[in-house]
Amino acid sequence: MISIISIMLPRASVSARRINEVLETEASIKDKEETKKFVEDKKGYVEFKNVSFRYPDADTEILEDIDFTAKPGETTAIIGSTGSGKSTVVNLIPRFYDVTGGELLIDGVNVKDVPQKELRKRIGFVPQKGVLFSGTIESNIKYGDASMSDEQMKKAAEIAQATDFIERKEKQFKSEIAQGGNNVSGGQKQRLSIARALAIDPEIIVFDDSFSALDFKTDSKLREELAKQTKGKTIIIVAQRISTILNADQIIVLNEGKMVGKGTHEELLKNCEEYREIAESQLSKEELEGGAN
Amino acid sequence: MPGPMGKNNGAPAQKPKNFKKTTKKLIKNYLSKYKFAIFVVIIFAIGSTIFNIVGPKILGNATTEIFNGIVGKLSGGTGIDFGKVASILFTLLGFYIVSAIFSLIQGFTMTSVAQKLTYKIRNDIAAKLNKLPMKYFDKKTNGEVLSIITNDIDTLSQNLNQSITEIITAVCTIIGIIIMMLSISVTMTIISFVILPISAIIVKIIVGKSQKYFQRQQEYLGHVNGQVEEIYGGHTIVKAFNGEEAAIENFTKANNELYKSGWKSQFLSGLMHPLMNFIGNVGYVAVSVVGGYLAIQGKITVGNIQSFIQYNKRFTQPITQVAQVSGMLQAMVAAAERVFEFLEEEEEVKDPETSIDTSTIKGNVEFKDVEFGYDEDKIIINDFNAKVKEGQKIAIVGPTGAGKTTMVKLLMRFYDVNSGAILVDGHNIKDFKRADLRKMFGMVLQDTWLFGGTVKDNIRYGRPDATDTEVIEAAKAAHVHHFIKTLPNGYNSVLNEESSNVSAGQKQLLTIARVILANPKILILDEATSSIDTRTEIQIQSAMDNLMKGRTSFIIAHRLSTIKNADLILVMDHGDIVEQGTHEELLAKQGFYADLYNSQFDVEEAG
Ligand SMILES: Nc1ncnc2c1ncn2[C@@H]1O[C@H](COP(=O)(O)OP(=O)(O)OP(=O)(O)O)[C@@H](O)[C@H]1O
Ligand SMILES: Nc1ncnc2c1ncn2[C@@H]1O[C@H](COP(=O)(O)OP(=O)(O)OP(=O)(O)O)[C@@H](O)[C@H]1O
Ligand SMILES: [Mg+2]
Ligand SMILES: [Mg+2]
Numbered sequence: 001m002i003s004i005i006s007i008m009l010p011r012a013s014v015s016a017r018r019i020n021e022v023l024e025t026e027a028s029i030k031d032k033e034e035t036k037k038f039v040e041d042k043k044g045y046v047e048f049k050n051v052s053f054r055y056p057d058a059d060t061e062i063l064e065d066i067d068f069t070a071k072p073g074e075t076t077a078i079i080g081s082t083g084s085g086k087s088t089v090v091n092l093i094p095r096f097y098d099v100t101g102g103e104l105l106i107d108g109v110n111v112k113d114v115p116q117k118e119l120r121k122r123i124g125f126v127p128q129k130g131v132l133f134s135g136t137i138e139s140n141i142k143y144g145d146a147s148m149s150d151e152q153m154k155k156a157a158e159i160a161q162a163t164d165f166i167e168r169k170e171k172q173f174k175s176e177i178a179q180g181g182n183n184v185s186g187g188q189k190q191r192l193s194i195a196r197a198l199a200i201d202p203e204i205i206v207f208d209d210s211f212s213a214l215d216f217k218t219d220s221k222l223r224e225e226l227a228k229q230t231k232g233k234t235i236i237i238v239a240q241r242i243s244t245i246l247n248a249d250q251i252i253v254l255n256e257g258k259m260v261g262k263g264t265h266e267e268l269l270k271n272c273e274e275y276r277e278i279a280e281s282q283l284s285k286e287e288l289e290g291g292a293n
Numbered sequence: 294m295p296g297p298m299g300k301n302n303g304a305p306a307q308k309p310k311n312f313k314k315t316t317k318k319l320i321k322n323y324l325s326k327y328k329f330a331i332f333v334v335i336i337f338a339i340g341s342t343i344f345n346i347v348g349p350k351i352l353g354n355a356t357t358e359i360f361n362g363i364v365g366k367l368s369g370g371t372g373i374d375f376g377k378v379a380s381i382l383f384t385l386l387g388f389y390i391v392s393a394i395f396s397l398i399q400g401f402t403m404t405s406v407a408q409k410l411t412y413k414i415r416n417d418i419a420a421k422l423n424k425l426p427m428k429y430f431d432k433k434t435n436g437e438v439l440s441i442i443t444n445d446i447d448t449l450s451q452n453l454n455q456s457i458t459e460i461i462t463a464v465c466t467i468i469g470i471i472i473m474m475l476s477i478s479v480t481m482t483i484i485s486f487v488i489l490p491i492s493a494i495i496v497k498i499i500v501g502k503s504q505k506y507f508q509r510q511q512e513y514l515g516h517v518n519g520q521v522e523e524i525y526g527g528h529t530i531v532k533a534f535n536g537e538e539a540a541i542e543n544f545t546k547a548n549n550e551l552y553k554s555g556w557k558s559q560f561l562s563g564l565m566h567p568l569m570n571f572i573g574n575v576g577y578v579a580v581s582v583v584g585g586y587l588a589i590q591g592k593i594t595v596g597n598i599q600s601f602i603q604y605n606k607r608f609t610q611p612i613t614q615v616a617q618v619s620g621m622l623q624a625m626v627a628a629a630e631r632v633f634e635f636l637e638e639e640e641e642v643k644d645p646e647t648s649i650d651t652s653t654i655k656g657n658v659e660f661k662d663v664e665f666g667y668d669e670d671k672i673i674i675n676d677f678n679a680k681v682k683e684g685q686k687i688a689i690v691g692p693t694g695a696g697k698t699t700m701v702k703l704l705m706r707f708y709d710v711n712s713g714a715i716l717v718d719g720h721n722i723k724d725f726k727r728a729d730l731r732k733m734f735g736m737v738l739q740d741t742w743l744f745g746g747t748v749k750d751n752i753r754y755g756r757p758d759a760t761d762t763e764v765i766e767a768a769k770a771a772h773v774h775h776f777i778k779t780l781p782n783g784y785n786s787v788l789n790e791e792s793s794n795v796s797a798g799q800k801q802l803l804t805i806a807r808v809i810l811a812n813p814k815i816l817i818l819d820e821a822t823s824s825i826d827t828r829t830e831i832q833i834q835s836a837m838d839n840l841m842k843g844r845t846s847f848i849i850a851h852r853l854s855t856i857k858n859a860d861l862i863l864v865m866d867h868g869d870i871v872e873q874g875t876h877e878e879l880l881a882k883q884g885f886y887a888d889l890y891n892s893q894f895d896v897e898e899a900g
Contacts, residue, residue, distance in 0.1 A: 016329045033527065036681060036683075042637035055794075059781070060779075079826075080826070081798075081826040081828060081829055082798030082799055082802065082824070082825050082826050082829050083796045083798060083799050084775055084795060084826075089795060089852060091529075094532065094533050096529060096533075101684075101807060116532075117535050120532065120533055120534070120535050121535060123532075123533065125533040127529055127530065127533075127825070128797045129528045129530070129797065131526070133523055133527060133530075134523065138832075143530070143534050143536060144535065146538070146539065154778075156578065161826060165694050170671070174534070178430075180526070181522065182430070183667070183695045184695045185692025185693055186693070186698065186820065187692075187694060187742070188693060188694050190693075191693075193530075198378070200534065201685050209797065209824060212820075212823040212824055212851075213589065213693065213823060213851070214693055214851065215690075215691070215693055215737070215851045215889060216851065216853070216889065216890075217691045217692060217888070217889055218693055219851075234751075240824070240825075240826050240827060241827075277828055278828055281827040281828045281830070281831050
């Protein structure tokens with residue numbers, strides 16, 4: 001007995017220490033004891049007020065002085081070069097991280113003051129990298145709410161331009177999805193994650209460069225459909241393609257974590273050097289002018 | 294066919310499906326290499342047991358000696374013969390020491406056999422992993438594969454180590470004890486045998502029950518692991534969609550089952566000892582009473598009673614042991630079965646014996662009537678024909694899901710064509726060794742892949758012998774040098790396993806630096822710049838052009854601006870080439886491509 005214990009005891013204590021390490025790690029994002037209510041007549045407002053941010057353990061600010069308001073019924077686009085902080089900005093909205101300076105208000109209240117669950121219910125989030133879970137197409141689209149009706153699921157798939165390829169599959173919505181979504185193409189993965197976000201019928205929809213794997217045709221059809229079906233919602237789009245954001249009500253131009261422009265396509269073409277360069281890199285002169293009117 | 298236990302409660306493959314076959318395989322493929330060592334184990338286990346078993350008998354002799362001495366003294370005799378007692382005790386000590394040494398040798402040998410064996414199995418599995426076709430991974434989750442590598446091998450090694458030793462010891466002990474008991478008193482032996490059937494029944498019930506729960510425990514352990522793994526990987530989605538509760542609920546469900554089955558199996562096996570003890574004690578009382586009676590009658594010496602009682606006490610233990618070991622064996626064989634199943638999975642077609650010299654390959658690529666489907670009966674690529682001359686820049690375009698990435702996977706032989714052939718400089722790609730083939734290609738895939746490690750190692754991945762200067766040159770060409778410089782440790786900064794600490798575009802730039810450094814014969818870029826902003830894209834264009842100069846390259850891109858200057862554009866739809874030609878030719882055709890190309894300007898009218 002003693003001999004067995006002498007082997008087991010040190011083992012157990014090593015394990016216990018490791019378990020403790022995990023358990024004692026404090027969740028850095030917590031709900032407050034007393035939470036506030038969303039302001040009803042500010043529904044759908046996303047307000048960045050002089051927000052700055054640095055990643056935990058990093059010593060430089062990734063975002064500085066971000067200040068804009070996205071309103072319901074409008075599309076706010078974010079554009080900027082690789083690594084300029086676009087994903088970081090949108091990741092703050094569902095409170096994956098807490099801002100380190102300034103304030104972020106959603107529906108009129110600071111995101112730190114509301115229960116995370118309530119907050120995230122209002123947001124449909126499409127990440128830059130399509131992540132699917134093993135299961136079926138249905139279980140993935142219904143991920144946000146397993147009890148949703150089939151009609152709602154189908155409608156979301158329809159807007160996301162996914163119906164076409166789903167219906168071509170033998171088992172349709174019951175088709176299996178392998179771990180990580182490895183058995184669908186890049187663009188199909190993206191459309192399924194868009195459908196997943198639309199399916200919960202959120203008031204704020206965030207697309208983080210979510211059209212990059214789509215061909216232009218599907219891309220434009222999708223956005224056309226989106227515009228029709230999501231009237232009155234707040235849309236925030238991170239994009240690389242000028243054509244995607246041409247008609248946005250407001251475009252935020254980021255450079256190295258700072259806002260260097262804010263306005264519509266025409267305004268920015270006139271007064272934002274950064275934006276003009278991006279536009280010129282994509283469209284020829286004629287195309288630029290053709291697109292602007 | 295129900296298993297050897299005759300029960301079939303529908304529990305999934307935790308119970309070996311074919312105990313005999315798997316055991317044979319285990320012995321033939323692995324254990325037989327350690328024949329000698331196992332022989333040593335058996336001999337020393339038997340030896341150790343024998344020396345251990347005669348102990349009580351000798352001790353009994355000492356007791357008898359002392360008893361006789363005292364009785365003799367009382368009746369005026371010589372008293373205790375201490376010399377004799379001492380010599381008996383020394384013999385005994387000697388026996389125990391020998392037994393301990395034997396047992397040590399036996400344990401040492403067995404442990405090293407078990408460890409070597411599992412080492413070999415792990416190696417086999419690792420080798421196997423590299424030989425499995427991609428198809429296999431489409432159907433299995435990482436969790437399932439991992440469970441084989443960790444859980445099953447662990448069970449195998451531990452149970453192998455313990456059960457072989459224990460079963461030999463237990464069987465020897467039982468036989469030895471019976472012999473010793475018979476040699477002392479046949480009557481008493483018969484009495485102590487009365488309890489045997491009772492013990493046997495109890496053991497059978499408990500083992501049967503606990504075995505069931507043990508199997509369930511293993512099964513749910515797998516579920517729990519799988520869930521944790523997937524949720525960990527997709528935690529942003531879990532959070533964003535308030536999936537925490539559902540995830541926790543699912544987890545709790547599985548965990549609850551795990552708890553229940555774990556508790557029951559442990560409780561039941563824990564029950565065994567006290568129960569057996571109790572029965573043993575009942576037998577012990579019976580034997581003592583009969584023994585005392587026989588001693589009074591003078592039919593047996595006091596020392597012999599003592600020895601007999603000791604043997605009797607030890608008797609129940611090996612029986613329990615055999616029962617437990619049989620459970621362990623079952624679990625072990627079940628684990629071995631899954632391991633073997635994995636090892637016997639159909640492998641990708643073997644590499645040819647003779648390899649083709651790739652140093653002179655120029656880069657002519659031909660697709661000849663290629664037909665392919667991920668499932669044999671669901672064809673995705675119908676009839677793909679194209680001829681690519683060395684140094685050409687080929688673009689593959691088409692709507693999403695058209696099969697573009699699939700063509701790349703075929704070219705790299707991640708999958709094999711159903712029919713038709715892909716030729717490089719006239720050689721079927723099946724005639725190359727896979728490693729050679731893949732070394733010829735440099736690729737940036739749609740799913741950027743970086744591993745947990747330093748930035749430098751990641752860039753160097755395709756050419757491990759590259760110097761630091763070369764790495765920096767490549768990074769500069771890919772326009773990531775500046776970014777890397779801003780990282781706290783520069784080129785030695787560590788990317789985490791999911792490389793979530795760099796932006797998506799930065800990830801792509803790093804993989805581009807990697808191909809630039811690797812300097813391959815044929816280049817494949819699948820949406821290589823989809824997350825890179827267009828200005829940076831233009832900046833790295835010259836590096837890309839340089840890279841593609843004189844090199845056959847395949848480019849897949851939705852941003853048609855990047856492929857305008859391709860020598861040949863293959864337009865795919867639903868797995869077929871619907872058009873081919875240069876940008877100008879295709880635009881003039883006013884067909885599918887022109888439609889696709891112009892669609893990026895339709896938006897404005899639509900919106
Ligand atoms: N591992 C797989 N198992 C089964 N089907 C698959 C697998 N991978 C892809 N498919 C299917 O094959 C078809 C072609 O996929 P492929 O990835 O080649 O498309 P693609 O042209 O690269 O599209 P995209 O532009 O979206 O990346 C799709 O319908 C997809 O769902
Ligand atoms: N978890 C992290 N820890 C530390 N730094 C990070 C982390 N995630 C991102 N960064 C850094 O923050 C900066 C902004 O990253 P972000 O992902 O927001 O860029 P982005 O604008 O979305 O770029 P892309 O267009 O490539 O997606 C980058 O320099 C990146 O390396
Ligand atoms: Mg990003
Ligand atoms: Mg693809």
